[in-house]
């Protein structure tokens with residue numbers, strides 16, 4: 001297993017194409033959910049220097065903060081609340097170019113300007129979400145969607 005990530009400094013697509021095989025190598029042979037989520041958060045934060053990268057996991061009917069990298073964050077989110085609770089409720093990816101324009105956005109930090117949230121699935125069932133926040137407006141697009149989805153599909157086969 002690689003101990004250090006190789007950091008790519010190319011386009012966003014180059015960066016994902018370099019990062020994904022490295023993350024897959026980290027996940028291969030490891031079935032522990034928390035260990036894998038922790039390494040995914042660390043790898044994304046290291047490559048892209050996003051403001052906040054982390055997971056919320058469904059526990060007793062609400063989202064509870066899981067492994068993350070970045071500043072401290074809100075610990076519990078109800079279904080349908082904020083971007084995370086909406087992505088969970090609607091079982092779909094949400095790209096928010098400007099969080100101030102998202103009704104009900106939960107501001108864990110005033111530095112976060114744009115956000116992407118993807119459902120995390122295990123055996124086809126949503127078990128939580130991956131949430132990434134950026135300090136820049138409009139930082140997420142279909143490239144992030146495509147590669148992050150690939151990563152989460154790989155994760156769901158590993159756990």
Ligand code: SME
Pocket residue numbers: 052073074077081082083084085104105106107108109112115131133
């Ligand atoms: N902004 C999120 C809450 C989680 S933090 O960004 C880490 C939301 O609206 O669901």
